[in-house]
Amino acid sequence: MTTTQRAVLIRTYGGASAAEVAQIAKPTAGQGQVLVRVHAAGVNGIDWKVREGLVQQAFPIQLPAVLGIELAGVVEAIGTGASRFHVGDRVMGPLGGLGAYADFVAVDEAKLVRTPRSLEDVQAAAIPVAAVAAWQSLHLAGPITAGQRVLIHGAAGGLGGYAVQYAKRAGAEVFATASTAHVDYVRSLGADHVIDYRTQGFESVAHDIDLVLDYVGGEVLDRSWQVLKKDGAIVGTSSPDILARTPAGRRGLWFVNTPDPALLERLVAEIAEGTLVSKLSEVVGFDEIPAAIERNRTSPRIGKVVADFSR
Ligand SMILES: NC(=O)c1ccc[n+]([C@@H]2O[C@H](COP(=O)([O-])OP(=O)(O)OC[C@H]3O[C@@H](n4cnc5c(N)ncnc54)[C@H](OP(=O)(O)O)[C@@H]3O)[C@@H](O)[C@H]2O)c1
Structure with a gap:
């Protein structure tokens, strides 16, 4: 079993080159957490601001830090005391912090909701934060x-x-x-x-x-x-x-965004039913995440950009 994984991280605050693809240790699920194998993660307007250190007061982090604030994927393992999901369940959610641009992420299960069957992971990853x-x-x-x-x-x-x-x-x-x-x-x-x-x-x-x-x-x-x-x-x-x-x-x-799984579940259901429009404008591969973060700063697209980890 491999003990390292891909991640997009910053070691120092800075411009486009501060975000890099690197290998880091694979986490394990802690108390009340599940380990998610990430299939897709949303690229957000806040990513480049975190990278540049512009939101340090509102969004305090420790460096090095893995970027990315929302994900969709599959439950890979269950931590002690976690009981809402089973291994293999499709889940999506915000992290309420950083770390989504990594192959595996340990997440408090309370923040996650099930991904409806009719939504693909790239569609799901565009939804939680926005x-x-x-x-x-x-x-x-x-x-x-x-x-x-x-x-x-x-x-x-x-x-x-x-x-x-x-x-x-x-x-x-x-x-x-x-x-x-x-x-x-x-x-x-x-x-x-x-x-x-x-x-x-x-x-x-x-x-x-x-x-x-x-x-x-x-x-x-x-x-x-x-x-x-x-x-x-x-x-x-x-x-x-x-x-x-x-x-x-x-x-x-x-405004400070707070994870609200009940609200997220309701909005996701509306998107799955087609009564609420969720606009996905671009899908990029994992290695393209640093460039996509920078493009969000220089030439915003309509709706959301999502990284598909299988690309
Ligand atoms: N505080 C929190 O908890 C929290 C949570 C989420 C997001 N945020 C912040 O909220 C903001 C929006 O997030 P987002 O994810 O929606 O960002 P986004 O997808 O990058 O969208 C920002 C939009 O602003 C438009 N824009 C740029 N300059 C403009 C101007 N002068 N007048 C009107 N529109 C302009 C761009 O569209 P055009 O190409 O049409 O100009 C772009 O689509 C970001 O600053 C993000 O960091 C904060």
């Missing part, structure tokens, strides 16, 4: 009521695609920003007003907004206060310093 984070961030500031005006920045991305659909279903009037090539895709998800931010400032279209979901951050966040109602809120996933950037008397909230 689908749940979009739901949680949409509801963080309070319930969404019909007729509210919601502005979603980064609507073409992993979180954005889900958030547009959730907000629309809740009866909101949805404003969404995307680059020129992604406008039609975002409109197809149900957004009422899609703003091509490359040709038009969102301030000229959106106003009296009840809730801004800021999946972009930086100056996009700073410009968003002027389109927000006085009692509206901005929920940010990208600028950890959102509280410091919130003007006096306004409501800015920093």
